[in-house]
Amino acid sequence: MLHNRPRDLQETSEPNRVLQAIRQIVSEGLLPSDGRLPTERHLAAELEAGRASVRRALDTLEAEGLIWRKQGKGTFAGQPPDPTEELAAQIASDVDPLSAMEARLCIEPALADLCARRATADDVARLRKLAERTHDAEGSDSAELWDGALHRAIARIAGNRLMLTAFTLIDEVRMGDDWQEKRHRARTPETRAFYDAQHQKIIEAIDARNGPAAANAMRKHLETLFDNLRKSMEDRP
Amino acid sequence: MLHNRPRDLQETSEPNRVLQAIRQIVSEGLLPSDGRLPTERHLAAELEAGRASVRRALDTLEAEGLIWRKQGKGTFAGQPPDPTEELAAQIASDVDPLSAMEARLCIEPALADLCARRATADDVARLRKLAERTHDAEGSDSAELWDGALHRAIARIAGNRLMLTAFTLIDEVRMGDDWQEKRHRARTPETRAFYDAQHQKIIEAIDARNGPAAANAMRKHLETLFDNLRKSMEDRP
Structure with missing residues (x-):
């Protein structure tokens, strides 16, 4: 040529x-x-x-x-490879759903705390919108997508690049196809209503710019998820 | 051939x-x-x-x-490239010393908590050895190496692969050469004696298998480091 x-x-x-x-x-x-x-x-x-x-x-x-x-x-x-994806793929086989949930419990309360300290009014409005979408979603798949987007938005608003990368890493590993069924079993109409109420509490604390309260509300929410995941894994091992 | x-x-x-x-x-x-x-x-x-x-x-x-x-x-x-290193290199330019310290404050107390729940007697003995080496080290460089090894050992004993990867990521970014001088300035004989005492408290709590106390002791230690880093950055901007 x-x-x-x-x-x-x-x-x-x-x-x-x-x-x-x-x-x-x-x-x-x-x-x-x-x-x-x-x-x-x-x-x-x-x-x-x-x-x-x-x-x-x-x-x-x-x-x-x-x-x-x-x-x-x-x-x-072309585009640079996404090293977060590569890293997630490399460690995925060493991670099970319970240890991924344990990792979320380690970092998401701290992210909610930072988020409460840094959120703008626009940020809070966006979180409310995502919580609404999670509530209105028909079917587990759709609810899970909006729910994931809400947690990701909190991690992004927290405004710490390293912590966002750690969050993304956990998110990519836990979204591995193998676990979807286990997560879906843990999401019934009753648990969904409960999770919605917990999301509201997290957002209220963020809106009040109360970091410790946001961290606590997030911790309670994740502990509920953790319990339900454990139960759903015991039911059908 | x-x-x-x-x-x-x-x-x-x-x-x-x-x-x-x-x-x-x-x-x-x-x-x-x-x-x-x-x-x-x-x-x-x-x-x-x-x-x-x-x-x-x-x-x-x-x-x-x-x-x-x-x-x-x-x-x-040859050997596969280490994706943690690649990821650290990619995000390093978006991270400053204070936000790396903020990330440590988000995850290391949780790691100390898990460590206290999972440490064996051998693990505790290894932590004591590393604290001793940090104490005995001559010069900032050497003290920093042993200090880093102590924090890394706590992260490893915590026994969660995703959290260890998140820790390693933060560790690799913060060990970037640019910041060494700032860290060294924050390490004087007085601060070293204080850090040593704080390390002892963390290890005592881990030895007592008291997760919340280990998390608290780690949080206090990191807050001291955070304060000293901030001061050393203000002194010579």
Whole structure:
């Protein structure tokens, strides 16, 4: 393709010519199987261009999400792999539903505390909306999705990147397909009404910007979930 | 190398011959830059052997830690990358020392609680040893290493894989070189004596298998560290 470069590409400015050429290399998949691009120096030589033009083109393509840079490794086509997902996949086999619930009980009360200290009025309105959706949901599947979104929103509003990553890690492991049935069995109309009331208490405490009360309400909620999960696992081992 | 195969390799059994051939390919680095091995089918054809022999050889080399398999991606020479490290590197730039300390305050009291509930007599003896080493250490660097080992041991004894991973993630981010100076400034002879006494209290509570007391002692310790870190950052902004 590069040998057969159309005339108009030759007449455009160097930065534009370089950008279009590299875009072509990436989009036509003219790369090794690991998607790694040639180095800046190689690209500059190959395209008979300055390194500044090459760097600018790479910046543009990175901003567009077509390539990504891995420190010390080079530049690659496509999106960076999500390391949280990879880590979750790696440890999933060492985690069972009860120990995942134990981990939630370790971190979610602390997240609710931080959330209460940092939530804006908009944040609280969003939490109320999610609690409503959880309440109105028809069927366990849908209720679980909204319920998950509510807990995730609390973790996000807490505003600590490391804690959000820890939350996401636990969330990804516990959403593993194997456990869905166990969770669904623990979600009956009676438990759902109870969980809804507990969600309300958590949100009230957050709205009152009362961190310790939010942490306590979250702890009680998770302990209820923990008990019900244990029961549902004992019923049908 | 394969063309020049020594005579004795030809006379040995097929599984052994295949194992030695693949070991040679891996150890002599006759692989593309990403370290990916040819597929089982390719190896079988190239080595004129059955796929069962190839699979057995790969199992052996994997058990020896010379190669690793990545689901859906193939087989690679060397050790699998540590996804916790990759994740820590990815989020490190979004984390500052104070928010890392906030994350520690969220999870380490819960880890101390679990640790107190699960520690064996041997575990407690190991914690005492690490506290002693921290106390006896000459210089901030050495004290910090032993101190870190003590906190890590508590996280490990807590016995929850997800929480240990969350702890490791925070630990890797906060050990980033940029912050070392700030941490060292917060470690004077006076603060060290105080931290040692706090470590003792944590270990006493763990030894008494008193989860809530261990969590409280850990919380107080981390709050002291948090205060001193804040002060040392204010002194020289």
